[in-house]
Amino acid sequence: MSVIAAVACTVCSAITSWRFADDCLGMHNTVERTVFFATGELALVASALMARQHLHVPRRETGAADVLVWVLAAVLSIPAYAEYGPVGGTVGAFFGPVMAAALWRQALGLDQPRRSPGTAFRGMRALFLARLGIVEQSPKTSQ
Known part of the structure; x- marks a missing residue:
């Protein structure tokens, strides 16, 4: 179930990034916008997967990849504030990249x-x- 929620939050974050690329960065080309927003979302998921792989090494730590998940979530929160302002941005950031990061970590067993x-x-x-x-x-x- 957490995977479904993680996907939904990732999609919410992607929608915000899609709007941000058009409104704030002036990217009107569909291919350019797609590559832009997909890069951040895919990097977040890939970082969580890399952190999970690190659990299979002898020290069993998630390492820098886990830290990168939270750095990416913070950076991906910026478009929410730019698009929706302080109140809406907080909601958008929470239900978008922040919850996506938390739920991907939970779904992959990184919190245990x-x-x-x-x-x-x-x-x-x-x-x-x-x-x-x-x-x-x-x-x-x-x-």
Whole structure:
């Protein structure tokens, strides 16, 4: 079910990017606009897929690809604010790229800590929460 919602949010983000390319960037050529908006949306999905692939390496961390998912979501939020203003832009950004990023991560299992027998979860989120003092850091996490 989260894949369907992720696709819907990605489509919402794409529609906003399509309008932004015409209204703010002056791209009136259909092919140019299609390539422009599709590039950002595909990059977001591809980054989530790459982060998932990183879970299969020995350290079992999502790495820079997972960070890129959120960077792309932030950048893809800009057209929502340009098109719809502060209130509408917040709604558009939330139900477009931000929820797309969150739902793609959920659909691909990136939000679940990965543990292999005898090793501690060493993801960036765990390290960040440990640094903030929210969770206790295991000895293997600090390496």
